Amino acid sequence: MVRTPSTMAALGTSAPDFSLPDPKTGGNVSLSDLDQAPALLVAFLSNHCPFVKHIADELGDFSREYAEKGLAMVGICANDVENYPADSPEKMAEEVDLRGYAFPYLHDDSQEVAKAFQAACTPDFFLYDADRKLVYRGQFDDARPSLGDVPVTGADLRAACDAVLAGDRPSAGQRPSVGCNIKWKAGNNPAWFG
Numbered sequence: 498m499v500r501t502p503s504t505m506a507a508l509g510t511s512a513p514d515f516s517l518p519d520p521k522t523g524g525n526v527s528l529s530d531l532d533q534a535p536a537l538l539v540a541f542l543s544n545h546c547p548f549v550k551h552i553a554d555e556l557g558d559f560s561r562e563y564a565e566k567g568l569a570m571v572g573i574c575a576n577d578v579e580n581y582p583a584d585s586p587e588k589m590a591e592e593v594d595l596r597g598y599a600f601p602y603l604h605d606d607s608q609e610v611a612k613a614f615q616a617a618c619t620p621d622f623f624l625y626d627a628d629r630k631l632v633y634r635g636q637f638d639d640a641r642p643s644l645g646d647v648p649v650t651g652a653d654l655r656a657a658c659d660a661v662l663a664g665d666r667p668s669a670g671q672r673p674s675v676g677c678n679i680k681w682k683a684g685n686n687p688a689w690f691g
Contacts, residue, residue: 501618501678505634512629513613517603520586521593526571526601534569535627536661542572543619544592545583548676551642555649557597566662570600575611576680611679612687618676624657633657635671
């Protein structure tokens, strides 16, 4: 398994604008649709990535719990579906039901949104405050597919979300997420992709 870390985008940067299709509903979701929430979490995901699969059920639980606390959340899949059909829009809609995701799971076919966020891997998490400034980027928790004895709890992301929802700043000690690299289309690789 190739392990790709987050780029760890600069804290304080503004959330990039986006408007992407939601394969589950057939509608579109934009950044402006989420502007009333006190915090916004953007998660770059993949259906087939073993790192995402490892946390997916707990991520579903997390999403339902934190939706009740006022967190707005979207998932985005930017993988090249021609070469990775398990990440097709149809399969994304199935994944929402399978995992019980309480958030729109959006398809970034052009991969431009992933580039704007500086997303590098799946999973990759970006948490924004009420002003949509980046306050956390990093891992869900310490669990990895190769570390079977480490429970999947979402501890790092939970602590960050709890802080922001309480009007505080998350800890500055943020650890990069690690996962599969985003599957860029040929010739579409961003500068940070090796």
